[in-house]
Amino acid sequence: QVQLVESGGGLVQPGGSLRLSCAASGFSFSWYTMNWYRQAPGKERELVAQIDNNNSTNYGDAVKGRFTISRDNDKFTVYLQMNSLKPEDTAVYYCNTERGTRSFWGQGTQVTVSS
DSSP: OOEEEEEOOEEEOTTOOEEEEEEEESSOGGGSOEEEEEEOTTSOOEEEEEEOTTOOEEEOTTTTTTEEEEEETTTTEEEEEEOSOOGGGOEEEEEEEEETTEEEEOOOEEEEEOO
């Protein structure tokens, strides 16, 4: 079965960096688009970044120029490099992939940006 496990969250000061990882299993990872979402308290979950099976990427407007999504198909892992972090980036970050009408999620990793 599809499993997604995020790691790499934590507390960072404004202007700092973090790299999130999502280890995937249970499916042919290299074939599928992988997504990072985030959800802040009291807000809806929003798409942060996505990368397709050709390594084409898309980013949410709030993170363009600061975040970079990448994937290592040999390691079944997708990454989110986050630079120039802001307090408004504070959220739980989720890894996601979809199969038709089915959506698969990891458990999430907390990112807190605060001085």
